[in-house]
Amino acid sequence: MAGKVAGDSEPIDFSPDFIAMGKNSKTIVCELCKCKVLKPGIAELVEKELELPHMKKQPGRDDPAAGEKLTDFWLVSNMYHFENVGFSKHVGTIRFLLCADCEIGPIGWHDTGDKTKYFVAANRVKYL
Template structure:
């Protein structure tokens, strides 16, 4: 997501201006003003299997919506823990990961801006 697109989705206080939706099934993941924009580098596995023959298993993303309470989500599921990380997925269609959560930090759930749709 370009820096301009990020700015268009931000309120003055840094919160999300629009609803966040699953890219595949369009279920609402998060309502407006429930997350704060955060930049943190984190490697997420790809949502779809690569068909070009490369062995690349994911990508490092930097732009996230940070949610402080898991009960703020409208529709999100969690994978089993891998080391200390739980990946966030759409609870309806189970596509993901759309984000991540470190179990050592009870107040930080990250949704990748590039892994969800933004809309009014």
């Protein structure tokens, strides 16, 4: 799996520095305000293709509703495992995940039909 950390040009190296026993080995934080989103050992790295709206307005883009296809996500099985996360209003059965402090996002995605799957985009967060 390879993704990019938002703002960085180098791909994320999902080596043992990032994954320990199948879980995140680093603290996952908001890329903007560094608010803690997940403690180490909480989320499992999965490959799943999802389309999320862009976090920033894309100049010259004709369709402002167009999103970005992402494939590397941290899967969280329970909403109470988050340290700080906000949820958007419903868009059908989807709620987007946001930073609870600065409200930047979406950093992830949740289908309300499944209470055991919360996806945080690996390239829309930072790691400490």
